[in-house]
Amino acid sequence: MALWIAGVILTLAGLRAALPWAVKSYANRRLARLDGYKGALRDVDVHLWRGAYAVRGLKIEKADGGEVSPFFECEEIDFSVEWGALLRGRLVGEIALLRPRMNLRPEAAERRQRGRMDRSRAGAVDILMPLEINRLTIEDGFVRWRDDGSKPPFAVDLEHMDLRAENFETVRGAADARGLPATVRATSRAFGTGTLAVSLDADPLAKTPTFELRSVLRDVELSGLNDLLDAYAKFRVNKGTLALYAEAAAKDGGFTGYVKPIIKDLEVDKSRRSFLKKLWAHVAAAAGVLLKNQAKDQIATKIPFEGEFGDADPDLWSATGGLLKNAFIRALTPSLEGGVKIKNVDIKR
Numbered sequence: 001m002a003l004w005i006a007g008v009i010l011t012l013a014g015l016r017a018a019l020p021w022a023v024k025s026y027a028n029r030r031l032a033r034l035d036g037y038k039g040a041l042r043d044v045d046v047h048l049w050r051g052a053y054a055v056r057g058l059k060i061e062k063a064d065g066g067e068v069s070p071f072f073e074c075e076e077i078d079f080s081v082e083w084g085a086l087l088r089g090r091l092v093g094e095i096a097l098l099r100p101r102m103n104l105r106p107e108a109a110e111r112r113q114r115g116r117m118d119r120s121r122a123g124a125v126d127i128l129m130p131l132e133i134n135r136l137t138i139e140d141g142f143v144r145w146r147d148d149g150s151k152p153p154f155a156v157d158l159e160h161m162d163l164r165a166e167n168f169e170t171v172r173g174a175a176d177a178r179g180l181p182a183t184v185r186a187t188s189r190a191f192g193t194g195t196l197a198v199s200l201d202a203d204p205l206a207k208t209p210t211f212e213l214r215s216v217l218r219d220v221e222l223s224g225l226n227d228l229l230d231a232y233a234k235f236r237v238n239k240g241t242l243a244l245y246a247e248a249a250a251k252d253g254g255f256t257g258y259v260k261p262i263i264k265d266l267e268v269d270k271s272r273r274s275f276l277k278k279l280w281a282h283v284a285a286a287a288g289v290l291l292k293n294q295a296k297d298q299i300a301t302k303i304p305f306e307g308e309f310g311d312a313d314p315d316l317w318s319a320t321g322g323l324l325k326n327a328f329i330r331a332l333t334p335s336l337e338g339g340v341k342i343k344n345v346d347i348k349r
Helices: 004-032 083-087 111-128 222-232 275-292 318-330
Strands: 039-042 043-047 052-064 067-081 092-104 131-145 152-168 184-188 194-201 211-221 237-252 253-270 298-300 303-308 312-315
Touching: 004 043, 004 052, 043 312, 152 222, 211 253, 222 237
Parallel strands: 092 131
Antiparallel strands: 039 052, 043 052, 052 067, 067 092, 131 152, 152 184, 184 194, 194 211, 211 237, 237 253, 253 298, 253 303, 303 312
16 A cells, blocks of 8 residues: 555656646747747746646747748746635736837738738637636836837837736725726836837727726937837927827717827927928928917827727827917816816717
8 A cells, every 4th residue: 555655746746847837838839839939938847736827938939921020028937826716716817028029110011911910819828828828927028019010110118127917817895986996007118218108908808909008208308209200200300299188988889088189398300401301391390480389388189089999090180179278278287187087088970
């Protein structure tokens, strides 16, 4: 009997020792066959006592059309079963990412190719975490958007991102009075100098998007975005700061909200070599002076929007009125207004 028990123990110990290798081997085989991507991970550690495992050194590259470029890498990812939800009869998972890094570029224009890429990215998540995800945390994340096809090419970054998203597959207790049990809270350094904070409350189980969203972007030095400004606005700046305040709400297929950009201390760069670029820079500088609130030294407007999904309706007249109001009547307040709620969404059918 003692030998039999010892044999069982040794067998279980052997299986436990082989399990990380088996998981790593399986995942690497699947990741290597992703359509349009190729991936691999360096190490796996299994924690049977808490129903979890961790992968280290995950790296996924975009390998489409003969060109290989970095897409996603992460120092460590912890996958686990959410025991609280399991006790309530739901088998869902948690993911915690430590220092993930993602590089995004404009997708190919062809719809079929975009769909193929989307399926591959979703497949990579399914390989590593076959359960529905109820909680996601990110510590010290990094996201870069780069467009090499623009003139000039540009890149913008979100750094030191911390994010916590939870309750997307189960309802812990009663939902709040708005019926929005799921939450996302995120902060990051944005575009080199700015700070970004996002707060989302949602009902992920609703048939149509149902949420309240608030976002604040502050202290972005516009000179750090000169390549982006040159690519899309065709002028550059010597100085100036940008703040952006936004709120949105949605229910029953419709949405409402606003975006409020505020630019302070703007100085347009007029020393362009091209005559047309120099002329446009002078026009932009003159418009900035005309629309600036002199007392606050800021250019600002509020752009309301509303409509149904797939049919956005930004209120350009209100945006123009907001510019004039900021310039000649009263400077807009650099803050959220707090008046956008799902109860205010009015669907006009």
